[in-house]
Amino acid sequence: MSDHPFAPGSVPFVDLGDAFPPVLVVDPAMDVLHDRVLEYVASLKAVELVEFPGQEHAFFVMELCGEASDELVMRHTLAHCQQHLSNIIYTTMSSTTSPASGVSGELPPPTHVVEDCLGFLQLLSDGTVKRAPAPLVLHNADDDTSAVRWKDVVYDETHNLSVRMYVPSSAIAGDETKLPVLVYFHGGGFCIGSFANPGFHAATLRLAAELPAVVLAADYRLAPEHRLPAALHDADTLFSWLRSQATLTGSGDPWLATAADFTNVFVSGDSAGANIAHHLAVRVGSGSLAAAPVRVAGCVLLWPYFGGEERTASETNCPSDVFLTLPLYDQMWRLALPATASRDHPVANPFGPESPDLSSVELPPVLVAVGGRDMLVDRIREYVARLNAMGNKSVELAEFEGKGHGFSIFEPDSEAAAELVRVVLRRFVHGGAAAAAS
Template identity: 70%
Template sequence: MSSTNSPASGVPGEESQPPHVVENCLGVLQVYSDGTVKRVPPPLVLHQDDAALPDDSSPVKWKDVVYDEANKLSLRMFAPSAGGGGRGEKLPVLVCFFHGGGFVVGTFAMPDFHALCLRLAAELPAVVLSADYRLAPEHRLPAAHEDAWSVLSWLRAQAATATTDPWLAETADFRRVFVSGDSAGANIAHHAAVRIGSGDLPVEPARVAGCVLLWPYFGGEERTPSEAACPADAFLTLALYDQMWRIALPVGAARDHPAANPFGSGSRGLDDAVNLPSMLVATGDRDMLVDRIRDYVARLKAAGKQVELVEFAGQAHAFAVFKPESEDAAELVASCGGSCTAAAQHSRACEPERSGLGLLVLARRLVTLARADCRAA
């Protein structure tokens, strides 16, 4: 499949030469010197019969919904078939995933992302909204960030209208919304959180109670020790990291661009984000980006923000996406039984501005799911 909707930049001085590949990313994305982009379509889950439900005792229904007609963008909505655990209670809304893929590949319909969202919806339980966004180089950053604004605006409209999607009307508690993502999707979630915290991305009458960032994909020109020490056989290598930023950022931009480096020159910083939602950040201690992620968390703490870092020993970047589920996963999730109920009771008991702290219990359970998925078989 090829695309020429938004041509990537060509190589200066090569206009007279026949088109040739100037970027080959993971064998699934090729950028040509004349701006043509060719993509290898990934395997997709497109129908209910394409993927098994997580468990017969906790089935999940799902459907695709258009949230941006102009850009032809959709999200996949997952909801427990029994609603609020069969008790008629409203469930948290997890705007998760903004999927990973370095801003250049990926879709919510890929089996790994689809399977994780099925489990999250069934076992948290929660309503999960997994949103696609425009990819580079056809649509370079900040296009993906702008699409996150569109998702949250769509959710705000759903919370405010009498014609709310029936699944959301039946099941979703719009006052308990989490914004989340993995890798590039966690980068998107960060930028959305900063806009929400600064007040220039209104979501009322919905309310964002917290954010969960899984191995956030940030950049910078200066190498960190963990980046410099990245083994050549890692999934996310230094060469791939550099390449994906080169493809994703505006033409000619360096990795200290605000879209990549939240603390680089020209970045917005945190001064205006006085109401930044509570954050839980998770990564593996073998993630090439672990030093950058630790610095991110340290800076948030220094600015007085509510943030917690959870590291997984021996795990690398995107470990929960690429490693299969184990039989231990169900046991570990079961050991967290009641945590969602406790979070809900805490949020109802607290003043609105403090309820996000209690809802970090729910975020912890999301990370527990990730940990369970990645136990060695």
């Protein structure tokens, strides 16, 4: 067969009929293949062409955080393909859980989809959970030309959980004083996501470079295979692993031994990861989780994913053109919480009827960031107000007008994302938290 899809002898596309799926073609206008791509689109059945003026071949790979890459993922690919994504992904999805077999010789009843979460996770009626393939594992541990080096380290062999360690190269070389440590948990409603996802990887890489800091981005067990509080238990395990690294002399990880200031540790995360960070800070502050010789200097919560049975005004009036909508919010809580639990469960609602009293908990200074168009903005404002009203907490709220949930992940080149990292977070991590504590 020829490499040309329309050369003599090639399979006629017109004969494929409905067997050929909808097609989205991305065409960088400065690509040497631009004219050939246009010919392909014109010759094919109905397709959608998205052209990016000024961009070159493979711009999405070469400029991961560029505006064109962001537009491709968020405005075109996701929006166009979401209704077809299941058909594409599930051909290669693997079952992560499967029920016991039925009586020998009897066919099991037909299954149907109970929950479909953004096409990345599917819960079937027989209890089987199917997931999209895991992201490609990357590392540059041996690349001493990069401004930031990273590598994956197993912190929990029992559950095969890893942490991605990001360290500025100059700190590994011992060229500067030791850096603060940012323990970071990714978002995803407790159901999806990984530190290896391109958006999260780019965000944590940026934090390491621009704060600067040693960033430890941890994976944790996901629901519904591992419902809450499994993720919180994994956070405890990670923190205990970090404590062990702080006590090891000569036998710990060499990057941490050289670069990490274990007396200046910040627990942090975005969305569900911020929820995890909150609970980790509470357990350390209440004394239920040992910390020494690690000192938790602060807590950074980016648009924390909290819940509650009573709707807030911003939840009720959630706009329809944002990523986190009320149906998605409710679905992820259904998948993540214990089967009979409500959104007032203590993991979801820090001020729920069965939640512990936080007034006596010695929390470190807390920085909370949220977008003004985030569905959770009212719930997050209430969280900040109630903690500050206790009189013995220092909680700062940074609100970004007009921005939605996860804006620094989805809009990395925006002015708001730059302000969040280079001004708000940098100030808090390098002195602001210490000033608030004094």
